[in-house]
Amino acid sequence: xxxxxxxxxxxxxxxxxxxxxxxxxxxxxxxxxxxxxxxxxxxxxxxxxxxxxxxxxxxxxxxxxxxxxxxxxxxxxxxxxxxxxxxxxxxxxxxxxxxxxxxxxxxxxxxxxxxxxxxxxxxxxxxxxxxxxxxxxxxxxxxxxxxxxxxxxxxxxxxxxxxxxxxxxxxxxxxxxxxxxxxxxxxxxxxxxxxxxxxxxxxxxxxxxxxxxxxxxxxxxxxxxxxxxxxxxxxxxxxxxxxxxxxxxxxxxxxxxxxxxxxxxxxxxxxxxxxxxxxxxxxxxxxxxxxxxxxxxxxxxxxxxxxxxxxxxxxxxxxxxxxxxxxxxxxxxxxxxxxxxxxxxxxxxxxxxxxxxxxxxxxxxxxxxxxxxxxxxxxxxxxxxxxxxxxxxxxxxxxxxxxxxxxxxxxxxxxxxxxxxxxxxxxxxxxxxxxxxxxxx
Ligand SMILES: [Zn+2]
Numbered sequence: 248x249x250x251x252x253x254x255x256x257x258x259x260x261x262x263x264x265x266x267x268x269x270x271x272x273x274x275x276x277x278x279x280x281x282x283x284x285x286x287x288x289x290x291x292x293x294x295x296x297x298x299x300x301x302x303x304x305x306x307x308x309x310x311x312x313x314x315x316x317x318x319x320x321x322x323x324x325x326x327x328x329x330x331x332x333x334x335x336x337x338x339x340x341x342x343x344x345x346x347x348x349x350x351x352x353x354x355x356x357x358x359x360x361x362x363x364x365x366x367x368x369x370x371x372x373x374x375x376x377x378x379x380x381x382x383x384x385x386x387x388x389x390x391x392x393x394x395x396x397x398x399x400x401x402x403x404x405x406x407x408x409x410x411x412x413x414x415x416x417x418x419x420x421x422x423x424x425x426x427x428x429x430x431x432x433x434x435x436x437x438x439x440x441x442x443x444x445x446x447x448x449x450x451x452x453x454x455x456x457x458x459x460x461x462x463x464x465x466x467x468x469x470x471x472x473x474x475x476x477x478x479x480x481x482x483x484x485x486x487x488x489x490x491x492x493x494x495x496x497x498x499x500x501x502x503x504x505x506x507x508x509x510x511x512x513x514x515x516x517x518x519x520x521x522x523x524x525x526x527x528x529x530x531x532x533x534x535x536x537x538x539x540x541x542x543x544x545x546x547x548x549x550x551x552x553x554x555x556x557x558x559x560x561x562x563x564x565x566x567x568x569x570x571x572x573x574x575x576x577x578x579x580x581x582x583x584x585x586x587x588x589x590x591x592x593x594x595x596x597x598x599x600x601x602x603x604x605x606x607x608x609x610x611x612x613x614x615x616x617x618x619x620x621x622x623x624x625x626x627x628x629x630x631x632x633x634x635x636x637x638x639x640x641x642x643x644x645x646x647x648x649x650x651x652x653x654x655x656x657x658x659x660x661x662x663x664x665x666x667x668x669x670x671x672x673x674x675x676x677x678x679x680x681x682x683x684x685x686x687x688x
Contacts, residue, residue: 305612306598307324309329311598312594332478336478361468361469364466371471373397375407375410376550377550379563382420394466396422396425399427400450401427402632403574406566410562410563413561413563427519437502439498443646443649444498444651445650446494470540472541473678474541475544475680482680491656492527492528493525497656529667538676582619588648594615668685669686
């Protein structure tokens with residue numbers, strides 16, 4: 248007999264934990280309407296990506312299910328991403344005395360390399376929890392002199408800009424902002440949207456990554472600190488989140504050839520967009536030698552504790568949502584990926600919260616099954632900025648999605664140069680996660 252365990256307190260959907268003889272532990276939605284589709288018959292239909300599923304296999308430790316790209320399950324029902332998080336925790340000593348020791352060693356190096364230079368390190372800021380907390384720790388706890396760097400894709404919300412200002416003035420950190428040409432940024436966004444690939448926001452991620460390197464080089468700063476935390480965000484699969492300079496260029500070229508964005512195909516012309524080519528990427532890693540550190544990887548870190556400290560010490564405010572500091576990011580997370588690709592990235596942070604014991608799996612699953620929060624006017628703002636009519640919007644959202652591997656990218660070059668990137672990753676001049684994600688076949 249299957250073991251049934253009913254969850255409480257979710258008016259929207261009722262979650263039933265069911266032990267399945269062949270599939271290990273399964274969660275299925277029974278009764279009540281679900282935004283995934285008609286759940287009243289016990290079917291779980293989640294967008295066009297996974298038609299025909301009447302069950303969904305969920306990890307016994309987090310809420311990643313069998314539809315997450317590249318996932319595998321062990322005999323105990325624990326998914327490969329949970330195992331990856333455990334492995335990373337072991338290597339970095341996350342939250343243990345060993346981890347603290349490793350981090351302190353790194354911080355001493357950063358302080359010593361900073362002597363005689365205007366700054367000890369660069370910290371990229373977005374106004375979000377992780378990067379704001381890093382600014383706080385760097386100044387109050389670690390005695391560092393950071394330079395904050397912000398890549399402005401011109402889609403920021405007022406709250407984000409205000410948060411950046413509040414945090415930097417509280418902890419007295421100077422700010423370098425790179426504001427991209429809004430015309431160029433919007434042209435690239437329009438190309439990605441109309442071509443129909445998942446990585447709508449890739450130009451921001453890549454522009455940000457290149458800006459950090461350029462500013463480090465300009466101010467002769469030897470270290471770049473990143474606010475990423477695998478314990479609160481997990482490790483995301485490559486399938487829907489690929490980006491490199493050649494990919495951006497080829498999506499824009501195809502859009503230009505099809506008259507979707509005007510006829511001028513080059514994205515890097517007149518320095519309107521900081522396009523990170525392979526030569527620039529390698530040049531920075533090999534010759535400029537800035538080192539990357541992710542301090543949160545070593546620490547016992549929860550977003551909840553970080554938010555509390557930031558709100559108490561500075562005028563920083565919580566967005567009350569995931570990645571809502573920027574309208575493009577908000578559109579990407581709450582509308583574009585769920586509606587067009589059937590992918591909802593909230594399972595990253597919810598799964599991480601399960602692993603940390605902050606929420607139960609039933610509660611996380613119930614939250615995941617609720618439609619994401621969409622702020623008023625988000626869709627119309629997106630359409631207005633990019634000049635997209637209602638009909639074009641609806642047709643594009645309905646059209647089949649395409650994949651990064653249909654386009655020219657540096658993936659083959661990354662694989663070919665894997666030994667070099669391995670060498671650079673071991674010396675922290677590219678991140679280990681870049682090496683693991685992009686350089687392996
Ligand atoms: Zn898992």
